Amino acid sequence: MKFVIPFVISVTLLTLALTGYASFRDVVANKSVAVDSLSGEIQQRSDATSRIVAARSALGELAGNETAVQNHFVSQAGVVHFINDLQGRGSALGTTVDIASVAATSDKQRPMLRLAINIRGTFDAVLRTLGSIEYAPYDLSITRLSLNLDVKGAWVASADLSVGSTPVGAAVATTTSS
Secondary structure, three states, X not given: OOOHHHHHHHHHHHHHHHHHHHHHHXXXXXXXXXXXXXXXXXXXXHHHHXXXXXXXXXXXXXXXXXXXXXXXXXXXXXXXXXXXXXXXXXXXXXXXEEEEEEEEOOOOOOOEEEEEXXXXXXXXXXXXXXXXXXXXXXXXXXXXXXXXXXXXXXXXXXXXXXEEEEOOOOOOOOOOOO
């Protein structure tokens, strides 16, 4: 009898300990499932955030590229600046660039400005000016060209230019990343 009471107490305590262990094990297992679920959600949101950051970066780069491309076109509102640029190119190369006419096309798909110009100067200077205009950073093509010697001994190049344009009111979209 002396060993029975301690044995019963030991078995009771062992049973209580095993029951407690099993209960806490179930609680920990349920919490582990919840942690795994939350971890999956965090990973999904982290991936979504990474995609958003990448998209914002791409949009910012695209806006920069769009601005760079847009600079190759002359807006109808910016035609005076373009004409001043042509005349400045001619002046820097020793010629006079006169604008005979400017007209905008009505084509909505590919708007263009049509310019008729006359370049007056020495033969070398006229050809250098034509090259400078032709290779200017614009969507520009020379559609007609004639070269003549005038009565004063100066060379005159008469050219028709087609310059890519943007319609009035068209603005370059810019995106700011937060």
